Amino acid sequence: MRKLIAAAVVLIVFSVVAVVLWKVGKSRTFQFFGEIVPRVETSQKIVALTFDDGPTPEFTDAILGVLREEDVKATFFLIGGELERHLDEGRKLVAAGHEIGNHSYSHTRMILVTPSFVKEEIEKTDDLIRAAGCDKPTHFRPPYGKKLFALPLYLSQHDRQSITWDVEPETYPEIAQSTDAIVKYVLDNTRPGSIILLHVMYDPERKSLNAVKPVIEGLKQKGFRFVTVSELIDAGKRL
Numbered sequence: 001m002r003k004l005i006a007a008a009v010v011l012i013v014f015s016v017v018a019v020v021l022w023k024v025g026k027s028r029t030f031q032f033f034g035e036i037v038p039r040v041e042t043s044q045k046i047v048a049l050t051f052d053d054g055p056t057p058e059f060t061d062a063i064l065g066v067l068r069e070e071d072v073k074a075t076f077f078l079i080g081g082e083l084e085r086h087l088d089e090g091r092k093l094v095a096a097g098h099e100i101g102n103h104s105y106s107h108t109r110m111i112l113v114t115p116s117f118v119k120e121e122i123e124k125t126d127d128l129i130r131a132a133g134c135d136k137p138t139h140f141r142p143p144y145g146k147k148l149f150a151l152p153l154y155l156s157q158h159d160r161q162s163i164t165w166d167v168e169p170e171t172y173p174e175i176a177q178s179t180d181a182i183v184k185y186v187l188d189n190t191r192p193g194s195i196i197l198l199h200v201m202y203d204p205e206r207k208s209l210n211a212v213k214p215v216i217e218g219l220k221q222k223g224f225r226f227v228t229v230s231e232l233i234d235a236g237k238r239l
């Protein structure tokens with residue numbers, strides 16, 4: 001009987017630890033080491049528009065065109081492997097004055113990974129970002145927002161922050177299917193200091209890409225100004 005109780009206790013403890021680690025692993029606002037920034041606290045009506053993945057030759061010019069028309073600087077979290085294949089697209093993003101962040105080399109979920117794997121993913125991608133013309137890669141965004149021990153530890157040891165987001169329309173399948181729904185969601189949920197996440201580099205139907213212009217115009221109408229992630233962090237108090 002005693003053994004049975006001991007086994008049950010071990011099982012319960014193990015399950016609780018597993019659930020806690022799973023929740024921390026996917027949290028946008030908490031990690032065990034260093035800073036994670038889902039948004040900043042500010043009274044100014046400023047927001048950061050961020051784009052993940054790529055660059056791809058199919059869609060880089062299109063998103064650059066919209067941002068140029070609207071005179072908005074955004075932040076692109078690029079995948080090292082994609083940048084290696086399409087360095088010219090990365091160069092265009094840098095030359096247009098957008099901020100470039102590191103989004104790992106292979107876009108792997110950084111949950112049960114070794115310190116050496118993390119180092120290689122980050123450093124190799126930093127080298128490629130530099131090759132694209134950006135002298136100082138600063139921010140890192142975990143693929144799928146996932147991290148546990150090795151990644152946050154490495155970033156904190158190198159004085160770098162994990163940047164997540166607080167406005168993510170594409171997370172909801174019913175919203176992601178429609179440009180209008182994406183626009184409405186972003187306009188309804190963005191507040192001062194928000195970090196908006198969109199993916200525009202792969203979808204041939206351009207649902208998110210087509211949302212960018214109306215999102216920018218709608219937020220401008222509400223009095224918002226667009227800044228890069230670094231500018232947002234400088235302007236606000238980190239949460």
Ligand SMILES: [Zn+2]
Pocket residue numbers: 052053103107143144
């Ligand atoms: Zn990604």
